[in-house]
Structures are given as structure tokens and as C-alpha cells.
Amino acid sequence: MTGAGALVGSGPPALLALQDGSVWRGRGFGALATAAGEACFNTGMTGYQEVLTDPSYYGQIVTMTAPHIGNTGVNPDDDQSERPFVSGFVVRELSGPHSSWRAQGGLDEYLVRHGVPALSGVDTRSLTRHLRSAGAMRAALSTEVLDASDLVDIARDSPSLIGRDITGDVTTAVPYEWTAADLDHRARCGYASGKEASPATAALLKDWRGPRSTVAAIDFGMKRNILDLLVASGFDVTVMPAHTGAKEILQGGFDGVFLSNGPGDPEPVSAGIATVRSLLGRRPIFGICLGHQILALAAGGATYKLPFGHRGANHPVRRLGCERVEITCQNHGFVVDEASLKGTGARLTHVNLNDHTVEGFEMPGLAYSVQYHPEAGPGPHDSRYLFEQFRTLIARFEPAHVSAAG
């Protein structure tokens, strides 16, 4: 009698434990290891590779609600950074053979290579419903510690995301440039006849013909799609470490400053907040996700933690002042407190239609930012205009002294 691999699936027994004591048993893949982090779920039906490599997921154990993961393997073009940043990964069903003309390997080997432990064969819907009602919490995933209570302890002992600045762990050590050449290659990847980008994609990533401007992009956990779209929108980008001071940036003589996405709680990112506070009014600023929260804090606003965050690619966002609704890519656990923006000079520009939380605001003439991910990767391309908008802001920008900047 042969084994039952086809029936029960392969892989060592593995375990996911939450701080509240609940556990999910399944089979391990990826690295044989133990990892802790904050458990969260993502409802996107595509884009697992982008999720894995998005630095904003640093310190988190991510479960995908889409049941089949690994279908298209992995390829070098879709990485959002140089490696996966999730602590652990939980799926309902890891695909056996993958299929994609762009694939250069399977998800399993990829996670092994990068030391990320993962869990397959669990009822991810029950996990999602649990997180939805009980709220985000610390968790541990292991192929080694198979005793539930031991793993629960590991989860409980792991550090919380609240109150820690973890951008230092994911930011670049040294400044670097991002060029059109690199974009050019990536623009052509995948979509099309292999030789050239499909017309639609070419249109999406059309190079800016006019004069180019320079941007300093502060890297709190930068995604590549952001760099691509900045370049495609006519910016020469210099990526700077998270701790770079305002002085250094001002000396660089950049036309604008971009604040990237990133992981964790914005409030403790004091260096970043201070930098932005002193840049605000001196340089045009555009922020995304953590960058958006940092801008808010710099402007005198406040942030708070959502019960279980927004993570997915289907969230409707109303763009105020017009009738457009954008379907957006989201990945955040913290959010800007709308009330706290009163008196900061900030104007609300985008609202989430599901829970009416703040999705974007502007400091008229000086800065603007959005909570969601207009760069997509993964997710819809509805919000591309925000990158062009940066050109307009820079063109119209007049230095001002902002009281909030004190």
C-alpha cells in the first residue's frame, strides 16, 4: 500500500498559534522554522508574490483568503523589493505544479530560499473570521514547535507592533538612484507578446516626455512599483534611508520629497516625523501609506489602530469633489484620525466607502498623501493619476511657513 500523499498532501506537520490561544494545524512548506508576528489576512485574489515582498508586511504573518496560492509560481519581475518581508505565510492550499510563461520557480523553493516558514491546508476562512471578530493579534507559526501551548507562549512573548519604529529594519542602508532603464525592462515584463509591452500597458507606463524633475524618496519600506511609477511620471528618484534628516534632503536640492509606504505603527517613527515636519512647506511632499500617516502626524494629526486593518485589492475609495470611486489596493493596520486633522490646515481628499475612514488628505499647495496604494502591485490601476498630480504640485509649489511645522 503506497502512501497517501495525494490525499493528505505533502509537507511536515506545522502549526499556527494566536496569542488568544487558538491554533490551526496544517502542513508546512517553505522554510522549516519558527516565526512570530502579527497575524493578518489579505483578501486579494491575485498577487501573492507582491504581498510577500512588500516591506509593509514586515513583522506580520499573512494569510491569503484566496484558497489556491502558488498557481503561477514566482518570477523576478513581480518582486516589490529584494526579498520577502513577511514573517510567515498561511494558505488554504499550496498549488502543486505551477503554470505561467513567466515563472522561474515554484513558491515553495522560493520561501525555502528566503527562510520564510509557511503553512498550508488550514481553514483560512475560519482564521480570517476569527481575526475579523477578535481583532489583529500576535501569532507564531512553526514546523518545529508542534505543541500548541508552547507555540501560544511564543506568540505571546513576541513583540507587539504597537509603539515600535521598525522602519529601520527595512529601509535602505545607503541612498541609491532609480532609473528609467530599469523601469523599461519591467514595463515589458509579462503583459504582452514578450517582445514589447501591450498597447494598454505601454499606455499605463508611458514615459514622461517633458522635462524631468528630481525627487528624494524617503524609504520607510519602499515598494518597487512606486519607484517605477515615479520614474514613468517624469521623476528622477533618489531613494534615501528612513533616518535621513531634513537638512541633508534640502541640501540635495530636490524638486520634491516622496514619503514611502512601510511597516508598523507610525507614531514611534519620530525621526521620520521630525524630518517631514521641517520639510513641510519647504518642499512639495507626496506620501503613500505609512508616508501618509507620517505626513499627518507631522502636520499635527493623530493615528490609531484599526481592529483588523485593510488588506486587499477591492476597497472602494471616494475621491471627494468629484463622482469618482477608485477600486484600491490596501495594506494598513493603522489609520489617520479624521477628527485630529482639524486645525492642521489639512483637507480631506479621499474616504473609504466601506468604513468611511481617512484615505487621503492634502495640505493645499504644499503636500498630499493617500493611505491606500495607487502604485498597485498587487491591485487595480485606478489611481495612477496621483503620480502625475505630484508634477502639478511641484509646478505650483510656493514655499510657505506652516505654523504646524513650528
Place this chain on the structure above:
Amino acid sequence: MPRRDDLHSILVIGSGPIVIGQACEFDYSGVQACRALKAEGYRVVLVNSNPATIMTDPEFADATYVEPITPAYVARVIERERPDACLPTLGGQTALNVAMDLVTSGVLESNGVELIGAGVESIRRAEDRRLFRDVMQASGLDVPRARFAYSVEEALGAGHELGYPVVVRPSYVLGGGGSGVVRTPDQLRAIATEGVRLSSIGEVSVEESLAGWKEYELELMRDRNDNVVVVCSIENIDPMGVHTGDSVTVAPAMTLTDVEYQAMRDDGARVMRAIGVATGGSNVQFGVDPASGRRVVIEMNPRVSRSSALASKATGFPIAKIAAKLAVGYSLDEIPNDITKKTPASFEPSIDYVVVKVPRWTFEKFPDADAMLGTKMKSVGEAMAIGRTFAEAVQKAYRSLERDLDGLAGGPRLERDELLARLARPAEDRLRLLEAALYAGIDEGSAARASLLDPWFVGQIARLARARRELEERSLEELDATLLRAAKQLGFSDAQIAAATGATQSAVRARRKGVGVLPAYKTVDSCAAEFAADTPYYYSTYDEQDEIAPGGGRKVVILGSGPNRIGQGIEFDYCCVHAVFALRDAGYETIMLNCNPETVSTDYDTSDRLYFEPLTFEDVMNVVERERPEGVIVQLGGQTPLKLAGALERAGVPILGTTCDAIDRAEDRERFGDLVADLALPHPPNGVARSASEARAVAQSIGYPVLVRPSYVLGGRAMEIVYEESSLERYMTSAAKVSPSHPVLVDRFLEDAIEVDCDAVYDGAELYVGGVLEHIEEAGVHSGDSACALPPFTLGERQVAEVIEHTESVAAALGVRGLINMQFALRDERVYILEANPRASRTVPFVSKATGVPLAKVAARVMIGATLAELRAEGLVPERKVGHDGIAHVAVKEAVMPFERFPGADAVLGPEMRSTGEVMGIDANFGLAFAKAEAAAGVTLPVKGTVFLSFADRDKRAVIWPAKRLADLGFHIAATKGTANVLRRAGVGVEVVPKVSGGSSADVANVAERIAAGEIEMVFNTPFGRGARTDGYYIRAAAVAAGVPCITTMAGMAAAVQGIEALLSARIEVTPLQEHLAGYEALRPNPGVV
């Protein structure tokens, strides 16, 4: 922007009869639309000729016109109603084409009717393949290389230029009609001829063949603020070259990265904007080169479609309802998502399960037709299944098909070479062959290369094949909880596990429950559990967590009718939905079980709880044990639930209404024979044969011609009229798999008998007769295929009374509680009983529409114990004893045949049912009603020109009068020699046309050529000697190929002549159902509505 107040009344155009490519999905969409518009306070005017639809129930619209959906008739409706707007995007291709016609002819404009949902220009851009192509290219989208042709010659030129193989696609045609992949100029000539004819603008696209590319569909919605959302992506497992309607499809797409999916999403939105669909839903199809990812746009449908019905059921997003609201001015963000309540409709559903749709074909009914799949849709229905994984879903989908399959795994054992050869040819059972091939040890690579199926799917099926082996290597005892759960998670049914382990199904069930491996029911919530949803829309899976809140109250489970197929279609869904409405009205909690995504019954807000599950013993028992209802209704869903009734009852499930034994006594024709004998009612002499020799003996004793058939069949499956012993031999050896357990029934065939149907409800004491229907074609043409009229148009009162008496005594003897349908043959003053069906019949909706009495609702109430007297007091049942007593109109039901889809099949009516749908014509007299029914069925009765006659000798006498009449009406008569001689002698001027076998010479064209040349308006031909290669066969084939109406019975001819007379004498009038029914007790307002 909110609701438009400048509109007051809106004309909704339905899709007419069920045909291949257009099934009940348009009843589901029409119902949603009518409800939404009424809820918004608009006056809804509806045109739909299909009586078996819920949407044509009088309470769904303010004025319901059961009239032909042709420009002429719809124009009359518009002149009468003067609606402010016309919504054509919810009635499929039919509604769209009629609307376009009304625009071109200026009817809409001259009556000040605004087209809403989709503008003229967008419809043109989408439906005219040439315009479409230009628009796509203009907006930077990639399309296949193509040339356009308006004649066969041009097509051949294009083929030569592009190089074979090429694909032909006509403009403005549905279901791939007139399209095909062709490899040679000859094939191209044939296909292009048909294509140019079928296209309402005589245009076909000839293009590079992309057969083998991956095929995808996106279902999009756009509002007037230009916000676009993708409701669902669908991946076709069968690659390009097989029509999406004939492909096994899966949602969401499984083999695209986010980069590719989002780029496709962008293209979808661009297509919608470029075509300019202002508001509503559209379906965009893409082809993707698996080697390079090159993506081309194949087509877009600027309307809700079969795929959008699938997308709605797959995601819980009510596309049709929202399309209707968008059409009257709302924007997506103003419409709440009624599943989550919290979120707006402007979001994109995220699903955390896998949905698989498998088409249902009925090739067995067209033995002479080509059963290969191509760009021309051939399936008549589909089953959908939901599972947490692809494996689970695909297995559930296959056992939902009701083809006696227990799932996907377990394909036929064949030789390696044959397997590989057959994998290369798209046909009905390809995925099961794939499983068999992988099981037989063929490697995944070769299987994928042979079939051109994506390796991911091949890998999934390979796992099923390996799992089957692993099960077969074990005994049931060796399967512990872990292994059993694993098998169930891969979708293996108890029956499959039993087969693999050599145990019985009940043993597997017992062990499974013993070790606690039970299904969990999860919710379809459109948001992957991100938000709490209380929609009672469930599917079973074998993951741990169950989500069903224990519902209290008195519950009733209603079993649906599964996938549409010939013999069992929308009529049964109609009955189930009525039961839901009636029982909910009576304070019950209604629980619906069905697996057909096209239906109203599978809308999550039709019943109190919807289980989207296969209709098998295992799946039904699981729900019953979960819900513990007071009872289960099996008599409304056609044969599907009936087949389960016995097993359910044995398992202790209370069956409501007529008992299983009574059902069996009627369905088992042997037992039924005894019953009729005991009652001393007239019944054709008959016998039962368990072997060929027994059959011979029986036939001897009762005398030829005899009618032979296997017992327990619906739709006259494998039923034949046999005139002599030799054909009986052939039948016994070939047609029927006769065995002691599967006897063959032999009845004396009553020639030239009038067939009559009677639909009634019996409560144990009293019989309410919905109607007595007189068939137009004589007995011998299956009741489902023959036209019939209500009230009966030639029967004497005594005969009607006798029919009713017999029905009552059989109902009483069987102990019927609920519906009973009886069929009779009237011959020489005698009323013979043909059969009794103690269940909903195909004609229940027709009878209910024609008389205004909701038979199925009445029956449902009777099943839970109400008496007719009580229901009469409520007003649900009228005072009159017979539904059509004293009605002033005549209603004619006509069947719609799919012959043009099956070239080669003989277009002659017989005892085996082959129609896909039906229409109703209703007017003051038989002639007008019949003419309307024909028009609605797509048969235009000619009012001048040449008609061709060719009759079997037995009919030559009868043909004289109608032929004379046609001549008097000014028709030119052409006939084959024999028929012509008879007519000449009777003094009818007639032209002789050579038979096909008579060959043809340069100067005289034979009949087939004349028909092909379009010189014949109508063909009347009664078959002499059935089957292929007879002259009759060639005549009928020519008529079908040329789309010329062809009538194959004497009775049919007589009716046609009356219809033609009516058309010549009177101007067509249209009247809403509500007006026809006024004066009789009106329907009670439907609690199920708005």
C-alpha cells in the same frame, strides 16, 4: 446621481423561448430587473413570449405582454403603451437585436422611447464584429488578424489571404451560431454560407485561428460616472476554439499573476469605455497566448449574459438588479451591497472559494449529429458547484450533472493511444478522459500537450487521479478520519469512495459520520469574510468551521431541478419558485436546494435559505440532517428530485404530498397498468418485456404498430414507434439496454389519435382542473414537442368531461396530494390513458399563465395540508371547477426545436422529445393564437409565395383540403410527383419539382436546390420511412439549413393554414395578460415580489 424622475414607464424586453445559447439566465435577470424597477416606482411593461418564466407572472410587471419578441409585435406594444424608455440589455441577444431593429426602423424615435442601459452606437460597436475591431484597435487593444466578408466568395478570399485554419464569426448572432474553425476552403464555404445568412447584417469575420490559446472572461459593470468594477473573472478550462458556453469554466481565474490580471482588467475597462456602454453590465472575452502572454480581445457583450448569471451566482453580486438600477440613474456607490449591507455596490467581490461550471449536453437525442465541440455552442444547460478548492468544486460539478456520474474521478478505462487521441479532440467528457489518462499513468506533460489544457489544471486533475489510486489501495476500514476528510476535501462523493474501496455507499456514509467527518456549510458573502454577512447563501465543504446559524421555525426543503436539459427545463424551476413564494406566504421557512446557476430559484433572495448543492442523495441528506425540516418537496423539480424520493423516504425523510409509493405506482408503467386495469379505464394494450423474445411475443399479441421504450424515462428517451418485427429486433438489440432490472415497455401505438394533457391538483377529496390541453400534432409526437391549445379547440364536452373523470379517479386511486398531469389519446370516440405523472408537468406554467390560477402555488399549499376549499376561501383557487371555464381567449403553446444546431439530425417530430423550450401565443381565436405562437417560435407563417408539399401516401387524401385552401389564399403550390398527382386530380394547380434522389439537371433544380435558393416560403412534409438518407430527410435538412419553416405532420399543416388565414384576415393586436385575465379571479399579489 439619484433615480431619474423624467422616466415613468419602462419597457423591458425578455429573451423568449429557451434555445441553445439563451436559457433561463434571462428569466433570472429579467425578474431581478422587473423587481428593481417596480421597487423604484416605475411602471414596468414587459414583452416575453415564454410562459414558463417567473418574469411573465402578472405580478412582476404592470403590463405583461406574452407576445412574440419580433419587431412587428414589439412595435405594436410600444404604440399601445408609449413607454418613456426601453431597457434591452436584460433579454439576451434576442432583446438586443429587436431593439436595434426598432431603432433602425425609427419606431422608438417616432414613439419618443429612449433606449436605456446601452445606446444604439454601443450596441452596434459591440455586435458588429467589424466596427468592434476598429474601435478596439483605435483604443490600442490587440485583436486577432481578421478580414470581413459579406459573401462566400469574399470569405474564401479572406481565408486564402490569412491562411488556414481560420475562424468564421458572424455579426449579431448568439451562441456562436454560424461560426466555426475551418481548415479547408470547402469547410469555409459551408460555414460562411450559414454565417452570412444568420447574421442580421449579412457580415462574417474571417480571422486567424487562435485555437488552443487560454480563454478568459471578465464581467464588468459601469455607471454613469464612469466608475467601472470587475464583478468576476472566469477562466475557460477548454482553451480557445470551444465556445465559452461549452467550456468547463472556473471562477476566479486560476492561472494569471496579478500583473497579467490587472492588465486584463485595464483592457476590460477600456473596452467598455470604447464601446461606450454608459451603464450596466458587460462581458468581455480575451484570448491569451500561453507561450508569450499576448492578449487579444475576442468580443464583448454589452448586456447581461449567461456568463453574468454565472458571475452573479458565483460571487453573490446581483448583476442584473444593479444593471437595472444603474440604467435609471443610480451610480454604483449609491447602491448598497445587500449581502454585507455595510458596503456599497462599487467594490469588487473577493471570493475565498472556487466555482466550477460544467455544461450539460444532450447529444444522445441527436445520434446523427456531430458531437465534437467547437465555436458553436451545443450545450442545453449547465451545472455549477462551489467548493473551497478546484478539486472539490469540479467533482461536485460533475456529480451535479445528473449523468449518473458520482464525480469527475473515475473516467473510462481505455488504451493509452486512444486516450491521448481523444484528449486532443474537444468533446463532452474531456476532463474525465484526462483523469483516466493520468490514472492510467500518462504523464502530465504529454496529457497537457495533447489536450492543450493548462498544466495547472492538468496538475489538479492528476492529484485526483492519484488520490483515486490511494483510495483503491485501501479498504473502507483503513480510511481513518484524516484520510476520509482528505478524500472529502478533494470532493470525492461517498459513492466514489464506495466504488474505490469496494464498500457500499451507505457503509461509507455510516463510517464517515462515525468518525465525525461531516460537511461544513460556508457562506457566499462576496467579500471573503472581511465583513460579517447574513445572506443565507451556502455551500458545503469539508473544512472545519461551519457558519450556519440554527434557524428556528417550520421549515420545508424544496428540491430544484438541476441543470437544464431537453425534457426538463425552466418549467420546473418555475414550479419550485412558486412553491417557495406560496410556502413563505404561509409562514414557512423555505429552504432551496439546486445547482443550476441560470435559475431564479438560485437567487439568494428567492428562498429563506439557499444551498447551492448537487442534487444527489448524499448532498441532500446532508442538508436535511443539518436543517431537520418538516418535510421535503420532490414533486416540483421534475425527474431529478423524484429519482431521489425513494431513497430519501427510506432514510426516514418525510416527503410532502403524494407518497413515494404512489409516485412509483404511476412512474413504473407496469404497476400503473395494473392500476388502470383495476379502475377499468381504457388504456392502450401493452406489455412488458425483459428480453428480445418477450418483446416479440408481446408485440405479436397486441399487434403492430407498437411503441417501445425503456421504463422510467422522461422526455420519451429512446422511445420509438415500430411498425414491424424487423425494426423491433433492431430496437431491442441497439436502442435499449434491456435487462430483467431494466424492462422495455411495449404499447399498442394508437395511430391518428388526438393527444390531450390534463393538469390538475388533488387534495384527497377534491380535484381542481387547471386545464385540459388539446394537442395539435397527433399522439406519437411527444407531448413536449407538440403544440397544444387551451381551452381544447375541437373536443366535445363529453370528451372533456371524460378526461376530467379519468384524471380524478386516477388521482384518487393513487392518493395524490398536489399536482397530477395525465396524458390521453382520443381515438374512435374512446379516451385512452397514456400516462399519469403525479408531479409538476411541463405545462403547469403555461396553464397557470393562460388561466391566471397559480397551480404550483396551490399544489404546494395542498402538499402541506391545505384543502382546495380553504384555498378557494383565500382566493388562491377560483370558484370555477376548471381553469379555462368561460375564458374568452385561446392560448397556444408551441415547442421550439434546436435542429439548426445539429446539422445531420433529422428534423422530424416523434415520440422522443427534442425541443429546448416553448412559447405561448394568446388571442381571441385559435388561428391568431397559433400564428402568434409560431411567430414567437421563430416560424414566420408566409402570407404569399410558393409553398412546397410532399406527403406520405397515408396522408395524401388528407392533404387535399388544406392544399386547396392554400391555393385559394393565393399561394403557388409546388410538390413532389406523387403528391402533385393527387392534387391535380383534385383540381389544385401545382408545379412538380424533382426529388433529391431524382437528381437535378441544368434546367430543372431539385427541391433541395429550390429551398436553398430561397424560392420556397414554407415546407410541408410528412415522413415516409424515418431516418437518414430518405428523400424526406434531404428535404427537411435543406429547409433547416435555409431556415425555412418545415411542418412534418398533417395536423400541423391544418393549424398552419388556419394561422395563415388569420394573418391574412386580421390586423395583429397585442393585449397584456392582465387584461386577458381581468374578469376572472386575478392572481393574489405575490408575496415574493419586492
